[in-house]
Amino acid sequence: MHDFSSDLARPRPSDLLSQILLGLRLDGVSYGRCVMRPPWAVAFPARPEARFHFVARGGAWLRTPGGDWLSLKGGDAVLLPRGSLHVLASSPEVPTVGIDSLARTEVAENIYLVGDAARARGDVLSDGDAVMFCGAMRFNLDPLHPLLTMMPDLMRASELAARDPAVPALLDAMEREVALERIGAFGMLARMADVLAASIIRVWVECACSDASGWIAAVQCPRIGKVIAAIHAEPERDWTVPTLASLMGASRSSFAEAFTRTVGESPAKYVARVRMFQARRWIEREGMRVAVAATRLGYDSEASFSRAFKRVMGLPPAAVRQKHRDAARTI
Template structure:
């Protein structure tokens, strides 16, 4: 790829990922003996992250597929689907939410399922449940693999190796303040996994991922995400791609699956939802940021796209987070 096209795609990736939000709601340092079974319930709108520091485990997803994990492995489950971690296929599984944990700090707890009277636990893992908000790149969520496996010794995520190595030391040593450090490291690892997937997705890429690599569309997308409140026309967007209006509109529809101005509207409403619920901005300020001439006009557009009024959307989200 020519240097200018690579820079443009990098700028666009940075702009897209800037709106991503990962907020840990539950962190657990789990230690177990040679026999254990742990169940993790489905949590829509969340992601699960597990890091094996000591020992081995089998991961079983809700579709029945299984994966062997060993020390140094991590998994990121982007859609929050139900899954299990266990030592052997026939071991009874306990719901992790039903196990008592000793508080180690804000939202961090220690869970001990038994160490078989051994001087040290056979298995130690760090588990995190996170609110996963993709913001303006919500469309990527449908394309993202439900499960991403990370090997600290592998080459696919080289930047993660030193972080996972640090996590392994912190989990095993349990030094003063380690719980807070682990929580922050887990957030960083999860964000890097998502970034790595966005940067590396190729081959059968479709939709927004393919558009990131298409210089005929990337310029328009970058402009849209940088200025979502501008009163865009298709002709103006085509100018950013140095192509005709008709060629741009056809290319956009074919690649992303919707018309350019429909994308503009949905982008605005995704941003509005994030600003209203996570950043708790006043409705009037959100409307102004997105270029609406009145709060009423914004509210009508928001309800048409999301099915809820801005006020109701905020209340529902706040109730879900309690």
């Protein structure tokens, strides 16, 4: 007789993907309500944070990271998950200015009025004015995480709305919140922007899973996905090929062959990358000392850890820690 209880206990592929996505959270860095009066064009430089733009009124042209111009209408929202260089403009022909050169007034913690909204708050808007709500967001995952590297440079909410009814509902709610300008509207918009950005990513993942290949295909595979979920859950554990093969329930050779074929790199290389991603988060975001990170990951010496870190990340951990110190001094 078949044991159905074992089927219920066995993680489904979607459950395994959910475990990976538990670490994918967005922390708002800053948000701004922007009122722009034509002609205008604003350049957003490449930065490590994701960029989010919601056009509440009027329209805008977006020059994508690939150099193409995309027309945005009122109610459109776009997410640039890697914060690539891009431009927003009233027309493609207008000369650009940097976003940091615009007038800015803080109205709440990390929330600003930008452009003409800062210079003339309360002015009556003219027909040609564009009203936007823009944000910079930070992923909890490392920028080199396989999921983030697979994402396109630009995600447009309208292209994903048909697959998730929550997306148009959020767009409508944000449009109303901008129009009414009620008390606490900026804080509400910031939270809705976080949820909308996460919803855009979720729909994209679901779309990608319908034609899965590479890393997502690996996560969708029950046996290999179980291994990947375990590695991400405990990156500091001393994962060996025999241990991972046992977790998958296969021999060392068959496991290594199946993992490499599906994921695109060997188990050892994948584990090394995940461990170094974790180390970079500890050092850069939490200010952990390099020696402590080395010990926590089981390295015999700080020197051997530093060599491994540089081999994977392309720079020494001391440089990452210096970045954390520089950022702390600017606060």
